[in-house]
Amino acid sequence: MLTGHYPELIQCDKIYHTNNNRTWCSTRNIRMTALPKGPKPKLSTYEKRKQRGEYAERNHIEERIGNAKQALSLNQIKAKLQGTSETWIAVTLFVLNLSVFAAHSGVTF
Structure with a gap:
């Protein structure tokens, strides 16, 4: 919260997709790159494209971290x-x- 507000999206590893983190994010209206629990939701083409873009962005970030390591x-x-x-x-x-x-x-x- 460096800029005074929470981010719209958190791109995190699967290990952080816990119930506590999901509730913390949902109470603050923050989206996570986590698959929702339960049956697979029906996504529109736009939502699928948006989700794919978010995962691609996260992969790019992970690549940069790996290069730094x-x-x-x-x-x-x-x-x-x-x-x-x-x-x-x-x-x-x-x-x-x-x-x-x-x-x-x-x-x-």
């Missing part, structure tokens, strides 16, 4: 203190964002 050694952080670990992660993601920005603006380094 391998290329930027995000999974090799061995700091002892929580604050130090969080700082390392923040700096690594900052560098990742800089490289993406540089690639989109045509800058090479």
